[in-house]
Amino acid sequence: MRAPHDLSDLTWTSELAEQLERCARAVGSLDARVSVSSAAHAWRERASWTGYAAALQGQGAELDEIDIFARSCGIVVPGRPLPPSHYDDPDDLPRWLAQLRDPAAWHWRDSAGFSTATPDTWNKRPALLRALEILARHARADGSTEPWLTFPKLLRSMTITASCLPCLVPVDQALRMPVREPEVLASRYFRKLTDAAVVGLERLDAMEAHRLRTAAVLHAARRPGHLATLFALVQHRPVISPLSAASHLGVTISGAGKLLARAAEAGLLVEFTGRQAWRAYIVTDLAHAFGLRRRLPGRPKAPPRPDAALEPTLAEFDAEMARIDALLARRSGSTLPGLGLARQ
Structure with a gap:
């Protein structure tokens, strides 16, 4: 042969x-x-x-x-x-x-x-x-x-x-x-x-832009409440519902729904399931990638530039992301720490 x-x-x-x-x-x-x-x-x-x-x-x-x-x-x-x-x-x-x-x-x-x-x-x-x-x-x-x-x-x-x-x-x-x-x-x-x-x-760029936009929203919010935890969660769980958010955040389903609605109003999430079903949301860049939301014509709005005013908020958000990562790892073992392998 x-x-x-x-x-x-x-x-x-x-x-x-x-x-x-x-x-x-x-x-x-x-x-x-x-x-x-x-x-x-x-x-x-x-x-x-x-x-x-x-x-x-x-x-x-x-x-x-x-x-x-x-x-x-x-x-x-x-x-x-x-x-x-x-x-x-x-x-x-x-x-x-x-x-x-x-x-x-x-x-x-x-x-x-x-x-x-x-x-x-x-x-x-x-x-x-x-x-x-x-x-x-x-x-x-x-x-x-x-x-x-x-x-x-x-x-x-x-x-x-x-x-x-x-x-x-x-x-x-x-x-x-x-x-x-x-x-x-x-x-x-x-x-x-x-x-x-x-x-x-492109998706990594979108995640980094999402982080900057998140920091800007948190910095401007008078009463952020659980928003920081929600924003950190959606980095790891980009498809989310009020029920799943409530279980992770320790709030009521109604409270989680209000938080998700605030995130959608800020342009960080998109609702994609319609009014006749349990609502579900997805981060905006994936909504575009998966064909769930049509891109608007023209160049998308650039994320805010990192500056001294945002640095404390970014540091707090990164710490919250690390905490959520550890929490998800304990719950399901589903995170990917490192993924680096020794060179041969």
Whole structure:
């Protein structure tokens, strides 16, 4: 039987070279920003839901990203079906999160169920193409979501990224088939990985802007009450209802509803379920991303600039975010502390 084509060894064109450069730049930019962002913990958690949804969609599951986000936030969205059980084991996502946050060193050769042999020129080939070749080998050996979900760890193991970036899950079922056009596969891989990194960075930007807008609202509020805690909570649970907010904040459902309405009035949340059902809210940037709210024409309003007047409020808000993160970890073990793995 003829051995599959090694996807790290391509016939190069100027277009492929440009795609590789764009991909490396996008992944590197995201990796650098996440490493210094004040919103990194909450971003990684959201990014894991994005990556998990991509893996299920790649296996043929008929679901949208909002379905995984809502379920992970403990929200049932009226009118939307639950993720299909034959694709989605409820334990798979927590298991994947545990693997990502495991501090133990990991290398792609460890316990590999596929050939780990590499040519003498392996280390001279572009790292992103070496990652593609390993992804293809894993995908041919395992027909589940495991190859796609292992990819963020693979990038970290190969020192392409400094930490696991869970949104980088470039699913392509063609990798499981005999390779006839390796350059086409590589081109599609570069585009998918670039797009995922660009979206990941856009969402990180939105979370950082949300933090600044939140600080401005709190700074201007005469009686903020539980608003600071609510705003910190929605960084980690961006889909929220009065019932879920009440359980986290220790207030009545009516009180939580009023807090959510204040957040919506400030432009930080969007109600998306309508008046005939239990109300549910989502952060504004995800409402746009998921098609729940149309973007207004023109350039969006810039977030306030951080200045000396906002610094105390930002510090208090960051402390509240850390407290909420720890609280959620104790309740469900669902946060992603670090996600960094030792270099190989």
